Amino acid sequence: MLQIHNLNVSYGSIHAVRNLSLEVQKGEAVALIGANGAGKTTTVNALSGVISSKGSIQYEGKEINGMAPHKVVKEGIIMVPEGRRIFPKLSVVNNLIMGAYARKVSKKELHQEIEKIYELFPRLEERRQQMAGTLSGGEQQMLAIGRALMAKPKLLILDEPSMGLAPIVVKSIFSTVNKIKQEGLTILLIEQNASMALSVADRGYILENGEIHLQDTAKNLREKDVVKKAYLG
Template sequence: MLSLEGVSAGYGRAKVLNDVSINVSPGEIVCLLGSNGAGKSTTLLTILGLVRSWSGTVSLDGQQLGSDTAEIVRRGIAIVPEGRRIFAPLTIEENLRMGAEARRSTSVEYQDDLDRMFTMFPVLKERRHDVGGVLSGGQQQMLAIGRALMARPRYLLMDEPSMGLSPVLVDQVLDTIGEIQSQGVSVLVVEQNAFAVLRIAHRGYVMQGGQIVLQGSAEWLQQADMVVEAYL
């Protein structure tokens, strides 16, 4: 299990997270809902060690995670960051290779993973020698997901994967998240599009002002007055 227990964190003297507790079990898709500035992205960055927790614990399989991000990735956690943040001057294949840099892999393992990404995202194979900067927003999102999966994570963090995409592409991303989960990867997805993400999630949390104010099954959250009024 990936777990945050009573985590507080922030930037400088500004507290952003206040006593946050979240857990993601193997095989789950868990969503974290909230408006801009609620602390959702900071939660993901704290899991990765990029923001240090002031108090509380972040643990994986009962062992506390430190602040060495590369080691955290090697232990099985990867992220698809907000805004995709691909390496625009690098080719698609080079971007994917970057995703495998934190782990030790043989050339055969690397090629197997690359082939798997090209099977999941055929358009990336067709354009494997094109630089990332010329891709459309949807194609860049596919590349960002593929780059994260090249690390062979057990837990995938996704920050606003539907941002800036058309409704058709949002559906494709949601289908991809479901496919990733079916392959044994647990997903913690931060999303403002509550209507979309609650269709595929098992459970969810609602964050306001750096605190968890509501949690429950995705089905229950779709009916909760607070969620309906604020997000649906």
């Protein structure tokens, strides 16, 4: 579904991403793991069209490198950005409605889809009329994922979903991500929390200083000593 080949991104004299290649097959969850500053978010920003890059980004056989961000979204690539970026002055339900803004959907279908999000995240139903800016960090992350799902993504990109959240909340978020994966949605997961990321991923890539240092099945990566020492404690 997604093939990135020899991706390079520079900020002036800083070469942030170097000759990065990765692929995501339809229906699988792939983790891109690395420490803060490794180049993870730069990679997904290039994929989303937010920043310019050199190299090839092919999605469903089409070259999308250089495509405008709104056109990337229309292709079915939807990102839950680092920091969540929900609409703080809109209610929970209106944030979810905003997720479907680019689609033609009847009121009945919209209501049914919102109910499905509430099934995934019961806390959001409890808070449905609450202003999103007053939610806890974990609830805002649930809302950001729910809003992205309302766009009916073909490829869902989750950028640092565990950032700033308590361990018990992280566990809940990843449990839901696993449910979404089991329903067949293709996921690219960008994470520092290697343990949680590899618990739901099929395959993983380890990114260090803008370069891929390791790639393997999630199971094999969890068993490698270098990964255990650097990322799994």
